[in-house]
Amino acid sequence: GENVEQHPSTLSVQEGDSAVIKCTYSDSASNYFPWYKQELGKRPQLIIDIRSNVGEKKDQRIAVTLNKTAKHFSLHITETQPEDSAVYFCAACLSGGYQKVTFGIGTKLQVIP
Amino acid sequence: GAVVSQHPSWVICKSGTSVKIECRSLDFQATTMFWYRQFPKQSLMLMATSNEGSKATYEQGVEKDKFLINHASLTLSTLTVTSAHPEDSSFYICSATRPGLAVAYEQYFGPGTRLTVT
Numbered sequence: 662g663e664n665v666e667q668h669p670s671t672l673s674v675q676e677g678d679s680a681v682i683k684c685t686y687s688d689s690a691s692n693y694f695p696w697y698k699q700e701l702g703k704r705p706q707l708i709i710d711i712r713s714n715v716g717e718k719k720d721q722r723i724a725v726t727l728n729k730t731a732k733h734f735s736l737h738i739t740e741t742q743p744e745d746s747a748v749y750f751c752a753a754c755l756s757g758g759y760q761k762v763t764f765g766i767g768t769k770l771q772v773i774p
Numbered sequence: 775g776a777v778v779s780q781h782p783s784w785v786i787c788k789s790g791t792s793v794k795i796e797c798r799s800l801d802f803q804a805t806t807m808f809w810y811r812q813f814p815k816q817s818l819m820l821m822a823t824s825n826e827g828s829k830a831t832y833e834q835g836v837e838k839d840k841f842l843i844n845h846a847s848l849t850l851s852t853l854t855v856t857s858a859h860p861e862d863s864s865f866y867i868c869s870a871t872r873p874g875l876a877v878a879y880e881q882y883f884g885p886g887t888r889l890t891v892t
Contacts, residue, residue, distance in 0.1 A: 695881075704867060704883040705818070750817060762808070762881060766817045 663688040665753050667765025674741050675773050682768045684751035685733040693754040694734050695762075696725060700747045708749075709736070741772045777801050778870050780884035787858055787891055795853045795887045797868030803848035804870035808881065809841075812865040824851045858891040865889075 664687040674680045686694075692713040697705035711718045711725045711734065718725050722741075727734040738745055751765040777800040787793050797807055806825055810818040822843050824830040830843035842854040851870075855862055865888055869881040 697883075704885045706883070707881075761820065761823065763820070764817045769815075 663691060663753055663755060663761070663763040665751060665763045665765045667751050667768060669768060670766060671769045671771070673771045673773060676741060676743060678741055680736075680738045680741050680745070680770055680772075682736045682749055682751065682770070683733060684735070684753075684765050685731075686753040686763075687732065688753070688755060689729075689732065691753040691755055694725070694727060695752050695754070696723075696736050697750045697752065697764075698747045699750065699767075705750060738770075741770075743772050743774050746770055746772045776872065776882045778804075778868065778882045778884040780866075780868055780887050782887060783885060784888040785890070787889070789859055789891055790857055792854055792856045793858055793889060795855075795866055795868075795889075797851045797853070797870070797884050799849045799870045799872070799882070802870075802872045804851075804872055805848065806871045807845060807851040808869045808871075809843060809851075809853050810867045810869070812867060812886075814865075818867060821853075855889065858889070860891045863889055863891045 667684045695710035696708050698708045699705040709720050709723050709725050711727050722739045724737040748767045748769050750767045752762045755761050779798045781796045808823055809821045812818050820833050821836045822830045822832045824843050824845040826845045826848050832838050840856055845851040865886050867886040868884045871881050
């Protein structure tokens, strides 16, 4: 099955700095890679995603890059703000009719004011 | 749009009893629903995939007879934890997908149910 590795597990940055979270996946059949943000006690919320036919996608301060050959993808948050503090999960989805999402272990991001 | 609700949001039950958790897609028909459990400070672990009108597909290591899943309609899936034990205490989250969107695999998560078994 799919295996998603995510690092770092914790990340502290000063407000205004950039944060980068990296993930690798094992199954080359995966073709959709969403990123979720989960605040304490709340549900995961999709913040950005990327398909396997795209190398990079940006949405304001958030960007995601994908390297299919190396099977890794990364989340980049620029100009971090205290409200960015949360746990971020990467995920990989297998293609086909059976939709299955495998999550990374999560990265706890702390933005220090 | 794409709102998923769960009920109850939290529940405390005694060991040996059963607990039912409901997951509803409020404004769309969900062809597939997923059930996850999340232990404190850990990731979401997929328990089972539920398709309307068919038996759920359980992940390896998840006891089918202990975690009963029913997906009776396109807007409702239920998870019943039978003969609950303290080790079943966890945060249970459902998600739902809907077809026809540009992002085919986007999942919409419910708010979660905190189960505590005493």
